[in-house]
Amino acid sequence: MSRSKPHLIVVGSSNTDLVIQCDRLPNPGETILGGEFARFAGGKGANQAVAAARAGARVTFIGAHGNDDFGRTAKAGLCREGIDVRYFREHRKVSSGVALILIGGRDRQNQIAVARSANDTLSAADVRAARSVFRRADAVVAQLEIPFAAVQVAAELAAAAGIPFILNPAPAQKLPAKLLRLVDTLTPNEHEVRVVGKGARRTVVTLGARGVLVGNQRIPAPKVKPVDTVGAGDCFTAWLAVGIAEGLSLEDSARRAVRAASIAVTRSGAQPGMPYRREVV
């Protein structure tokens, strides 16, 4: 395991986030007026790839986008971060992933609806096509905005390569034992931890502004004034994975990841808001 510049594989989604900031989040059936509209690069997988790259890792991103401006812009953004996008494939007959996001309330909480679109075309074969990269990597990260078969193969390839598989189980779904037993570290939030099931080697529960739980130990988050919480969980998972790949203990990795996520929430946009290593370490 390399300690200086670890190589992470991120298998996951890429979206374009269409965001409206509101004073508060609307109730069902209610229309409220928001402020300026903004468009940001997002998607849990791509967010984690960018966060890991800015944390100092070499990153290969495995994902799918459509034949449209959203997808091409997303790919160009990952390229600018120095991320290997050879396995971020274009699927001609579908649109790229889009997330409609409302941000509101004092804590700048969010409501998100995602059109899976091209993310849903990422197949087990697409992940297997990158199997030679797994042999050279230090850790693999995935989430659940892509088909389960792709996540399962990523976990199996990580196990075959003898490297840790870190799973951010978002959006929440019950996970089968055959996947959970391949998970080195699971990073659910308080809602997801009740849904996913038991069986991962280690679990770190994110608690938002209250920090995270590593086993029974709570690591508090620095107090900050949040602007936009979208992507904070992705920032945490990526930094945790980079720490693990660098050979840090889970607790030290989590401390650093909490600091990184607390910086991310003070900035607008999932990917633009990800902090750089010099700001965290």
Ligand code: RIB
């Ligand atoms: O985790 C935040 C992400 O969830 C957003 O960027 C949005 O695209 C959704 O995938």
